[in-house]
Amino acid sequence: MSSSAAPVAAGAGEAPPAVVLSGITKRFPGVVANSDVHLTVRHAEVHALCGENGAGKSTLMKILYGMQHPDEGTIEVNGAPVRFRSPTDAIRAGIGMVHQHFMLADNLTVLENVVLGAERLHGIGARARRRLVELAERTGMRVEPDALVERLGVADRQRVEILKVLYRGARIIILDEPTAVLVPQEVDELFDTLRGMREQGYTFLFISHKLDEVRAIADSVTVIRRGTTVGTADPKSVSSRQLAEMMVGSALPSPETRESTVTDQVVLRVEGLSLLAEDGSGRAVLDGIDLVVRSGEVLGIAGVEGNGQTELVETVMGMRHASSGRVWLTGRDGTTRELTNLTTLHRREAGIGYVPEDRHRHGLLLTQPLWLNRVLGHQTRPPVSRGQWLDLAGAKQDTRRIVEEFDVRTPGIDVAAAALSGGNQQKLVVGRELSADPALLIASHPTRGVDVGAQALIWDQIRAARAGGLAVLLISADLDELIGLSDTIKVMFRGRLVADADPASVTPEELGSAMTGATTDVPTGAHGGSTSDGPGTGSSTADSEVADSEGGERG
Structure with missing residues (x-):
């Protein structure tokens, strides 16, 4: 590990680095986002950039991509000084950026998304198609040029974003939190792609908060804290704990919660919830969802994005209208109300808190x-x-x-x-x-894109509220988080609940396999206590008793 913040100069006869940022400073009213930042990225390497939220990583990358202009400092690309007035200038210099929140038009095809805005390069017809297919084959990224983006999974959408920047000639690629929404198998596929492209001479700036992944893929790591460079490290010789200490000055947090606070009090009950797709196809986006969340319980929903988790949350919140099914909530005052036909505001007033995706x-x-x-x-x-x-x-x-x-x-x-x-x-x-002080918190990806310090704080707050009787419906693509925080996990696949998993014994790999539909055979157990009448599960005696006792109130 090195604490040196100075740029590395090329030796005699060596090619200059791909990128050198020297003394970058950027001020906003009341805030210094970057202060004398130094960063050197060699050709054909994966260089990770780590730091807390607010440490200045995004601002620094926006400066490199021409979206912001530094107040002080210089940028060199391939040994030549540059001044980018806009992203167009950065693209011309061979720099591309894949943003954390994908910038794709859902109603266009893969080919149309890739070509959009770059029509002058290869036209819009057969030549553009050949170029896209050639890039996909050379980099090993599987895409169907005529597929509508709205029908693609998150991993496929990410491939389209990467192909977009390659199509425009990028050799230096900024990846902003590229694994935030991927399951472990998809992360492995992405890393295989990056390694293959690195062998072909591509250079990557890899922004991530997942330190184990940083150590697995990066050749070098630069850590930024509070707007300035604090050190560089060889990811093969440092631990995640050491990187975390460089980032935030504390040990790597863990989401693990094993002491049970689950009670018999049902807070949320969902029965037979179904939702048809809005495209008129008659396809069921949600198909007969049954679930129960109790006071003091975190019920985790695992699933590859696009399998109905978003629709489940938005239907329970009243943002979508169910085709069939019913929803009940028991508030802090002990009163049970049916929410099925209530507005989102009335559901909030009944006792639902909502952290949106x-x-x-x-x-x-x-x-x-x-x-x-x-x-x-x-x-x-x-x-x-x-x-x-x-x-x-x-x-x-x-x-x-x-x-x-x-x-x-x-x-x-x-x-x-x-x-x-x-x-x-x-x-x-x-x-x-x-x-x-809600009775139920619906938390969709509550720590997505946040640093380890913020992650630990959010976990602590959820654990404390859970101990105070809060019921939590948790949706997360971070399987360690899902396993660590949940009392019970249900796997969602193609709009149905297909398996239950015991957080005390299931591994991320086993959970990821179930999420992709490869298996429904995952470790189950008595940990937690939530059960449902959904596919692949049975209704417990306790559930039946609660249903009987609440029948009069449900009307």
Whole structure:
């Protein structure tokens, strides 16, 4: 491990590095995002960039890609100084970027997405198709040019994004959290692809919070803390714990929760929930979902993205209307209400907290201040309202409390949500939802794209709320997180619950295999206690008794 932050110069007769960033500094009002950052990336290597949320990684990569302009410092590409006015300049220099949130048009085909905006390179017909097929074959990425993107799984969409930048001539590729939504088998496939492309001379800047994966794929690691370079490391000679200490000054956190707090009190009951696809095909996106979540329980839903988890969450939240089935919730006051025909606001008022899968789309107003974002979804309840009126002073005071308790790093509560890093945005959302003391928290990918420090804080807050009787419906692509936090895990495949898994004994590999439909034979056990009447499971006596006792209230 090295603490040197200075760029590495090419020796006599050696080719210059692919990228050299020297003394990069970038200031925003009230915040110094980058301060004297140095980074050297050699040709044909996978160079990982690690750091906390808010450490300055995204800003640095936006500078390299021409989306931001440095206040100080220089950039060299292949030994030549450059000044990028826009991403177009970076693309011309052979740099491409695959963003964490894919930028694809769902209603277009793979070929149309790849060609869009680059029509002058190879036209839009047979020549463009040949070029795409050639790139796919050379890099070993399987794609069907005429497939609609909306029908692709997340791994296939990622391949399309990579092919987009290759089609434009990129030899230096920035990958922003590329494994955040992949199951272990898909991560292995991606890494095989990167290794093969590295052998062909491609260079990668790999941004990730998953330190074990960084050590598995990277040739070198640069760590940034609080906007400045703190060291470089050889991933083959350091542990994940050592990298975590470089990043945040503390040991690598663990999501593991083995002490049971599950009670007999049913909080959420879903029976026969079905949802048809919106395309008129008659295809069932959800097919007869039955599940129960109890007070003090975390019920994890495992599944490859696109198998119905998003639709399940949005149907329970009232954002989609079920084709059939019913939903009940027992609030903190012990009253059981049927939610099936209620609005999303009424479901929230009944006692549901919601951490959405896409915080930008469903969790925040990015252009509005933090205190106004505290109001979202809670505008009818104290401390942000009094009667029919918003209590702005109360909203601001409670936002300050959330900022302090959830370590939201911000210059103040009046800054726009867009000014925060992704991890700090997520901590704000989690803090807002837990502050309402919900009976049920629906948490979709609660730590996606956050650093190990923010991850540990969110895990601790969920564990503490669980111990206080909170029921949690957890959806996560991080299998370690799913196994560590859950009391019971259910596997979702093609809109159905196909298997139960015991978090105390199942491995990520076994769970990943079940998620892809390869097997439903995963370790099960008595850990936790949630059962359902869904496919592949049986209804327990306790469930029947609860159903009988609640029958009068359900009406």
